[in-house]
Amino acid sequence: MKYTQELCPIIQKDTLNRTTFSFVVKSEKAVQTMQPGQFANLRVAGKTLRRPISVCGFNREEGWIRFVFEIRGEGTAILARMNEGDTLDILAPLGNGFAIDPTEKAVFVGGGIGVPPLLGASAPYGENATVLLGFRNMRAIILSDEFEANGADVRIATDDGSYGHHGFVTQLLAQRLDEAPCDVIYACGPTPMLKLVAAEAEQRGIRCMVSLEERMGCGVGACLVCACKTKREDGSETYRHVCKNGPVFDSREVVWE
């Protein structure tokens, strides 16, 4: 049985900013086979659909999983009202995560609420990780101190210039790649950002893995709603599914529209 339904008590809740929350939940089963970049489907009281939330971090020995999410609509607003001691009903671990090889030089590119899954993925890389983070403004910055504590070279861009580089995180990427080569790029964030990251990687011949997002149903690959257009080996196009075939895809496989 690859998938688990688990009732997980929330053991720590933190408010990262006005709309972003961090939950650490207790897990005995789901955490055992979890990989960075995977996600869980969280049940929301009164809602038909669960909410897919990426895993920000986890610890098998200590038995916990951490989710960092942003209020995007009614469902995540209901989740955000949950408190320590409440129980989260999760389906996990879902999807394919990042392939981790901490001996490689890796560049992680995150935008907004695409940042959290990169924290768990980049941690094993220590100083081998460069982490480039883009946010709307200074108030929206999350988790940057935690990336630094893991030993990564962290650089930040804000859309309004209120902190770090004034501009897009993709400009930081070009700058970083001009300085020194890297073996692999991992990216998670809004689609326009991912498209630019993928183009930069392809132009420089660097392997690039992107974590995609799409409105989901079942979360396990049965209902086929979270379609993503991809290229087959023969070049023809098809729809694969973010929940089961992803959320992490090789950027060369994705048809960017």
Add this chain to the structure above:
Amino acid sequence: MNRLAINLNGVDFKNPVIAASGTYGFGREYNEFYPISRLGGISCKGMTIREKLGNPPPRIAETPDGILNSVGLQNPGVEHFIEHDLPWLKQQDIVVIANIAGSTEEDYAAIAEKVNASDVDMVELNISCPNVKAGGAAFGTSPDCAANITRIVREKCPNKPLMVKLSPNVTSISEIAKAVEAAGADSVSLINTLLGMRIDIRTRRPILKNNKGGMSGPAVFPIAVRMVNEVYNAVKIPVIGLGGIATWQDAIEMVLAGASAIQVGTAMFTDPYAPLHIIEGMDEYLEENNIDNIAELVGGVKLW
């Protein structure tokens, strides 16, 4: 004795709970939660004669107590299913129902021949998919067209029990049911999804890229109960009830309305274990009420 065991169109089911087409794939994913053999049957993802890529995303939108979907019959084609998925499914001790669709009479005839020659236990004829242009639903919305397609499939698929899945997007669903009964259907399943639409007020665009989609989930349940009861009173063949069933109480209600078996779909997204809870609850209800077999309850509602 098994209180939930039923025989539907000559096929034995260990219980009357069937996974609804389009929500359960070909069973492999949910078999990673629990053995799917605990269900009575599986109606496989709707298939067409050739591979179909489906509609562009977004393909799903949430609604009060339900969802809209516009998958557009994405499937690998019937031959791929027969070669890759059916042999596995046949080892799972579950009744395998092939849900077939098409956009022309020729497509329906061709796919009917393929499934007739395969190992599937039953066929569910989809004449009611709302998400495919120039097909599916167009065949299901007039009694004559529905009967015509049923007759074609019946002729090409003589060896399998034939269940015809009906669209609720019609003026009189019992007229359609009577027409497909006369054309050779062995049973009818209803309801497929109701056509709906949601608009994002910020972008002023529909949430679904297909603009509209099929609505399902608890919100449609009362409509499904009413239609199942109307059809139960209009035809002699068995009726399979679906549409918003999420609990064992819903399932019993649907049986009382006239369903010989039920299908569970959207509830799976809220809780993958929903069909197992439904089976357990139905069994306890029968035991508590000293009912020897679920068949005794079918159509048991006493109308005022």
